[in-house]
Amino acid sequence: MSDVKIYPSVLNGSILVPPSKSAAHRAVICSALAGGGELFPDETRLSDDIKATIHTMKALLGGTDGEIVQIHCGESGSTLRFLIPIAAAFGISARFTGEGRLPQRPIGVYLDCLPQHGVNCETEGGLPLTIRGKLTPGKFVLPGNISSQFITGLLFALPLLNGDSEIRLSTPLESAGYADMTVDILNDFGIQTETTETGWRVPGGQSYKPREYAVERDWSQAAFFLAAGALGGNIRLEGLNPNSRQGDRAAESLFRSFGADVVWADNQLSITQNKRNGMEIDASQIPDLVPILAATAALCRGRTRIFNAQRLRIKESDRLSAMADGLSRLGGKVRQTEDGLLIDGVETLHSGEIDGCNDHRIVMAFAIAALKADGCVTIHDAQSVRKSYPDFFEDYNRLGGKAHVVNMG
Ligand SMILES: O=C(O)C1=C[C@@H](OP(=O)(O)O)[C@@H](O)[C@H](O)C1
Numbered sequence: 059m060s061d062v063k064i065y066p067s068v069l070n071g072s073i074l075v076p077p078s079k080s081a082a083h084r085a086v087i088c089s090a091l092a093g094g095g096e097l098f099p100d101e102t103r104l105s106d107d108i109k110a111t112i113h114t115m116k117a118l119l120g121g122t123d124g125e126i127v128q129i130h131c132g133e134s135g136s137t138l139r140f141l142i143p144i145a146a147a148f149g150i151s152a153r154f155t156g157e158g159r160l161p162q163r164p165i166g167v168y169l170d171c172l173p174q175h176g177v178n179c180e181t182e183g184g185l186p187l188t189i190r191g192k193l194t195p196g197k198f199v200l201p202g203n204i205s206s207q208f209i210t211g212l213l214f215a216l217p218l219l220n221g222d223s224e225i226r227l228s229t230p231l232e233s234a235g236y237a238d239m240t241v242d243i244l245n246d247f248g249i250q251t252e253t254t255e256t257g258w259r260v261p262g263g264q265s266y267k268p269r270e271y272a273v274e275r276d277w278s279q280a281a282f283f284l285a286a287g288a289l290g291g292n293i294r295l296e297g298l299n300p301n302s303r304q305g306d307r308a309a310e311s312l313f314r315s316f317g318a319d320v321v322w323a324d325n326q327l328s329i330t331q332n333k334r335n336g337m338e339i340d341a342s343q344i345p346d347l348v349p350i351l352a353a354t355a356a357l358c359r360g361r362t363r364i365f366n367a368q369r370l371r372i373k374e375s376d377r378l379s380a381m382a383d384g385l386s387r388l389g390g391k392v393r394q395t396e397d398g399l400l401i402d403g404v405e406t407l408h409s410g411e412i413d414g415c416n417d418h419r420i421v422m423a424f425a426i427a428a429l430k431a432d433g434c435v436t437i438h439d440a441q442s443v444r445k446s447y448p449d450f451f452e453d454y455n456r457l458g459g460k461a462h463v464v465n466m467g
């Protein structure tokens with residue numbers, strides 16, 4: 059466990075944005091299914107979630123001797139929800155476990171649809187989950203508003219079956235950008251899918267083709283430093299794809315709407331403060347941006363309303379409650395609604411102590427908000443940044459930040 063003590067400062071300079079966690083999960087899985095080599099030979103600076111996908115894919119494809127394969131997903135929702143149908147497509151009996159909040163995060167969509175397709179699921183609600191049986195092709199009806207990760211998991215698995223399948227959504231799709239990324243990367247690895255009015259048609263009998271693959275950089279992580287620019291710094295971000303299919307690509311226009319000056323020049327995205335005004339934010343397609351947008355809004359003039367964000371309550375923490383509690387502790391004016399946050403901006407935040415809720419995006423959002431506090435802000439659970447961005451505090455300090463990580467043993 060560690061705390062981080064943050065002293066007020068202004069961030070300036072350029073950083074190379076880390077690789078996209080979502081793209082990396084997908085690339086590791088497609089490459090493993092193609093029988094390809096290691097995408098990331100040196101694991102040292104990989105995030106914990108990507109390490110989880112690498113290790114679990116190796117365990118899954120490593121041969122079973124008829125035993126139940128143990129699949130430990132760490133705290134990664136993506137790893138869990140992507141690998142369940144893949145294991146089932148091979149007819150591998152597997153026991154899925156996880157840590158932190160993962161055992162409580164929803165898997166009910168699979169518990170409803172997999173047994174109708176030949177897969178027995180044994181669970182007392184969450185994890186551990188043991189699956190047995192071979193997935194059969196056909197029609198999969200599932201909601202689009204609980205997690206897009208169920209759709210991605212099926213999109214990986216269904217092409218491997220010996221017949222055609224269809225994914226039909228019973229409610230409108232949220233986090234659609236993540237399903238788009240999946241379809242794109244499947245196509246890059248030689249797998250065809252077809253979009254229908256209500257979902258996707260997935261021909262069976264396909265095989266993944268090995269290839270070299272460059273993982274693009276992460277718009278969700280870029281947003282933390284975009285916020286540092288919007289709050290008074292002068293930041294240049296290198297490596298971002300302006301035409302990315304990542305839903306969080308929306309960060310560029312959202313920070314512009316907050317009033318910041320956001321400009322592309324020499325393949326870098328630079329951002330500086332201009333105005334800072336509140337706004338209306340529909341979070342249905344950009345759940346991972348909500349913590350940093352809320353932190354920024356707390357320091358903008360006027361009201362910001364974030365809505366369609368119910369799903370934030372079932373991530374690594376209840377992110378609506380974590381942001382409302384933490385910002386209020388620092389003197390922010392924030393109220394939770396059922397599906398979002400109402401934030402009335404203040405000029406500065408106060409010093410104080412924040413529960414990071416073992417949630418990387420909460421810790422990083424408060425590290426940025428703390429730039430504008432009137433004294434030291436201590437954030438607990440600083441180690442949680444390893445889940446997606448192990449170098450976050452190194453990058454933060456390289457830009458002139460004053461973050462001191464204190465290991466608690
Ligand atoms: O597919 C992905 O890579 C992800 C999908 C999103 O989850 P939901 O679809 O559950 O919102 C997002 O929050 C998560 O961080 C990554």
Ligand SMILES: C=C(OP(=O)(O)O)C(=O)O
Nearest residue numbers: 133134135136137346373
């Ligand atoms: C929710 C996240 O990841 P996952 O669902 O993969 O645990 C995240 O990175 O914010």
